[in-house]
Amino acid sequence: MNTLEFERPITELEAKIADLARLAETLGSGALEAELEAMKARADELRRNTYRSLDAWQKTQVARHPGRPHCVDYLSGLIEEFVELRGDRGFGDDQTIIGGLGRFRGRPVVAIGIEKGHDTASRLKHNFGAARPEGYRKAVRLMDLAERFNLPVVSFADTAGAYPGAASEERGVAQAIARSIERGLSLGVANVAVITGEGGSGGALALAAANKVLILEHSVYSVISPEGANSILWRGARTPGEAASAMKITAQDLLRLNIVDRVVAEPPGGAHADKEATVRSVGDALAEELDALEGLDPAALRAQRRARFYAIGRRGLD
CATH class of the missing domain: 4.10.860 (DNA Excision Repair, Uvrb; Chain A)
Structure with missing residues (x-):
């Protein structure tokens, strides 16, 4: 335990x-x-x-708790008749990002998520949640498919960041992330993203360029980890806790800054205390957001998404 x-x-x-x-x-x-x-x-x-x-650093620890529901839990608990689609049609299949077709409460959707793994074998299989370029290219392929067949996209982000190894850089990870962000912003179908644990840097943003971005109550979302910020910005002069507080990475701070649109409550004791209740709460929130976007045409969806991202940081700074 x-x-x-x-x-x-x-x-x-x-x-x-x-x-x-x-x-x-x-x-x-x-x-x-x-x-x-x-x-x-x-x-x-x-x-x-x-x-x-909880303070910002304690919330960061909760967001990283290995017992929290993972992508596979949300897919199995929310997406019926799920059919996984693999590969980027260019290099190979990255099992860090899992995606495919299914039904969410009767509604056909494309579901995409980042999986960290829950034990040694699955963590190695899913590369500890650090996606490679082909994972993001697979996500783009799935978003293309969603638009072609007029299917909404739901995504689940939980990663410390994309894989930074030499092979990843050689295969163009920065471009792959940028293309995934671009595709999310340009989609002519509704897309709703959920930050379920760690929302780390571009690795998470690649799946969260959505009409609506939801976040679990004790999740975090940031451009860099508190440890990384402490090392790079303050050269280790502060603690990770001080860095986390200064960075405003908690769900409550992010809502105030317009970076996320909705905070989904977790059970007492955090999502790891009751996985099934957490998955149900996320499902209820997703259903409400998809219902609110239903009926909007492609131009209206793009306009709403554009306005949403332009509004980030324009209020809540007083």
Whole structure:
């Protein structure tokens, strides 16, 4: 179990509850029931209060928690009859970015997402969520397909950034990201993106140049990691926590700055505390946003998207 430092008081109390529950079983039915209920109520309150007051660095740690729902969880929980489409028709298939056709609550869609993996084997398969150029070229191919068949696009971004290795640079990762951003902005169909964990740099923006950008309550979205900002901008003179606070990378800051359009609430204890509830909440928000965009023609969708991005940073700075 991955326990964050600020979660330790909660996990210690939960361990005491488990010990008391085992003792109650040995004493018979109804024993220690009042004490157990009181301790559970105290744990719930502690969890709510803790997550209500997280700072930017703590939210960054929650956004990176390996137990959060990943792309594959959203695809399996929200997209019915999903058919994965592979390859960029130029170099190969990058399994960091997964995409294909399916139905979202009865509506045909193209779904695209970045997968980090949940164990050693899957993390290696998905390159720890760091996409290569062919992954972004696959995303462009899928967006082309969506426009050809008039299908809305839903995307799920969770990455520390694109893969920066030499081979990635040789195959044109910067251009691939730029083309993916350009395609998202020029689409004649509705597209809605969700930042589900880390929204890292152009690696995430490549899938988030959308009509509507949603973000989970404890996710982050930034041009660079707090550690990277601390190293490059302040030469290590600050802590990552100070950098995270200065960068305004939390969902609440991003909403105020018009960088995202909607914050999706997470269960008490974060998305990793209840994956199924989180997936349902994201699905409900996606459905509402797609319904609001339904009926807009290609010109109106492009105009709305253009106005949305031009508005970034123009208010909320007071």
